[in-house]
Amino acid sequence: MRGVSYCGDMQPWAPVDVPRLAGEGPALRLHDTSTGRVRPTAPGREALMYVCGITPYDATHLGHAATYLAFDLVNRVWRDLGHDVHYVQNVTDIDDPLLERAARDQDDWVVLGMRETALFREDMEALRVIPPRHYVGAVEAMAEIAELVGKLLASGAAYRCDDPEFPDVYFDASTTGRFGYESNLDEATMLRLFAERGGDPDRAGKRHPLDALLWRMAREGEPRWESDLGPGRPGWHVECAAIALNRLGPRIDLNGGGSDLAFPHHECGAAHAEAFTGQHPFAGHYTHAGMIGLDGEKMSKSRGNLVFVSKLRAEGVDPNAIRVALLAGHYRSDRAWTADLLDTAQARLARWREAAALPAGPAADDLVLRLRTHLADDLDTPRALAAVDAWAAEALERRGTDGAAPGLVRDALDALLGVRL
Numbered sequence: 001m002r003g004v005s006y007c008g009d010m011q012p013w014a015p016v017d018v019p020r021l022a023g024e025g026p027a028l029r030l031h032d033t034s035t036g037r038v039r040p041t042a043p044g045r046e047a048l049m050y051v052c053g054i055t056p057y058d059a060t061h062l063g064h065a066a067t068y069l070a071f072d073l074v075n076r077v078w079r080d081l082g083h084d085v086h087y088v089q090n091v092t093d094i095d096d097p098l099l100e101r102a103a104r105d106q107d108d109w110v111v112l113g114m115r116e117t118a119l120f121r122e123d124m125e126a127l128r129v130i131p132p133r134h135y136v137g138a139v140e141a142m143a144e145i146a147e148l149v150g151k152l153l154a155s156g157a158a159y160r161c162d163d164p165e166f167p168d169v170y171f172d173a174s175t176t177g178r179f180g181y182e183s184n185l186d187e188a189t190m191l192r193l194f195a196e197r198g199g200d201p202d203r204a205g206k207r208h209p210l211d212a213l214l215w216r217m218a219r220e221g222e223p224r225w226e227s228d229l230g231p232g233r234p235g236w237h238v239e240c241a242a243i244a245l246n247r248l249g250p251r252i253d254l255n256g257g258g259s260d261l262a263f264p265h266h267e268c269g270a271a272h273a274e275a276f277t278g279q280h281p282f283a284g285h286y287t288h289a290g291m292i293g294l295d296g297e298k299m300s301k302s303r304g305n306l307v308f309v310s311k312l313r314a315e316g317v318d319p320n321a322i323r324v325a326l327l328a329g330h331y332r333s334d335r336a337w338t339a340d341l342l343d344t345a346q347a348r349l350a351r352w353r354e355a356a357a358l359p360a361g362p363a364a365d366d367l368v369l370r371l372r373t374h375l376a377d378d379l380d381t382p383r384a385l386a387a388v389d390a391w392a393a394e395a396l397e398r399r400g401t402d403g404a405a406p407g408l409v410r411d412a413l414d415a416l417l418g419v420r421l
């Protein structure tokens with residue numbers, strides 16, 4: 001698939017200046033869902049990272065922000081280690097939830113998608129998330145997605161369901177012989193999550209309930225794209241598989257997203273890619289960020305309990321404080337967003353700024369080493385932030401005479417944590 005012509009990727013957001021720090025930290029270790037362990041990452045000179053993007057039917061909430069901030073730290077740590085990070089992210093700008101929302105609000109799905117994608121880019125820029133090199137919408141990738149589906153069909157990894165009216169194309173989950181390896185779930189759990197998260201286990205005419213949709217034949221009134229498969233539109237998982245394979249190749253270092261993507265999305269995407277390439281595993285690490293809750297419940301569109309980044313920004317909240325608040329918890333833990341969390345982060349940021357504005361402070365080489373060491377340990381941001389607190393406390397007690405320290409601390413926080421003091 002590599003070498004297929006593609007063009008017109010969406011514009012990502014503005015680039016972020018990342019200061020270079022002297023020296024080097026330990027190799028990055030990250031949790032991998034497929035093995036259930038924290039293992040070293042081992043990218044080559046070029047580190048290949050694919051993080052699943054949004055379905056743009058609602059603004060960026062803090063759950064999204066936490067996920068993209070976690071993988072922004074991966075990006076920063078790898079860059080600090082000298083890797084050239086090739087980061088790709090998609091936008092699912094055609095899918096059932098987008099169409100359903102547009103219909104509910106009597107909105108045009110194209111306009112809705114463009115509006116929310118623009119807002120997402122603004123939020124990412126405000127949070128100083130390093131942009132992906134390729135930011136790709138499903139609509140603009142339609143030809144390559146259809147091509148991958150066609151190849152899976154031709155190889156026998158996919159089939160048309162037994163429905164004369166709508167012979168949709170499904171992936172045969174038994175193809176690779178290892179379906180379930182990525183999420184490590186038993187079949188009963190897979191079936192439950194498949195039904196809960198957009199799958200169609202009960203669709204008549206499929207060979208197996210867990211077979212995932214690759215190409216949906218056009219229904220009356222639905223947007224459609226012409227292809228050799230017949231007019232229709234793609235399933236979600238194959239969208240990411242095609243976009244990743246064509247830009248990053250058959251084997252990537254990291255496939256990331258929120259923990260609700262571990263199954264079925266990443267399981268199916270990996271199976272599609274592996275069925276096509278014959279190589280296993282598709283990703284060296286499958287890494288998942290925890291969910292952000294509000295008032296004891298997971299923040300989600302269906303519950304309607306979302307806190308939006310754009311709304312906080314409009315209220316004048318410093319995006320650096322949002323970053324510090326979300327990084328105060330470990331990326332893998334499900335955690336709550338509270339007013340206290342934001343207040344604490346704002347106070348913390350103010351203290352750090354006061355300390356870093358002093359003419360001198362305690363030598364900061366040890367702090368840089370601790371930041372690198374904690375981040376390399378599965379992005380242990382709570383300990384990294386505590387190390388900054390300790391340096392700031394000493395500096396504010398005027399216990400340092402190193403005139404270069406405040407500047408080094410500013411650079412280190414900027415480079416490694418993405419926090420600008």
Ligand code: ZN
Binds near residue numbers: 052053
């Ligand atoms: Zn994806």
